Amino acid sequence: MVMQYALVTTTFGSPAEAEKLIRGVLESRLAACAQRTPIQSDYWWLGKLENAHEVEVKFKTRAALVEALKAYILNNHSYKTPQITVVEIVGGNSAYLRWIDDETAGGRL
DSSP states (O other): OOOOEEEEEEEESSHHHHHHHHHHHHHTTSOSEEEEEEEEEEEEETTEEEEEEEEEEEEEEEGGGHHHHHHHHHHHOSSSSOOOEEEEOOSOOHHHHHHHHHHHTTOOO
């Protein structure tokens, strides 16, 4: 079965940066929805353990737009190596999935 819908997740160092990128993604119709959550991250970076307050953002989109969405995030993100993960949406409410189709019609960069 070919992937039709995806959840694309990334993180940001501030709510303001998250808001700016979310706005650009939605205005470009690369995703139908973005959900953000404040998180606490612990990770290795440049040989050191780091701890940071971040904002996690999950975008709901069509599989056909995943590469364009990833490119948009990479081109507009302040992190040198931003998290970008993609999870296939399997099943779900058919009316909701149609809504994703409708809201991302004409998705562009």
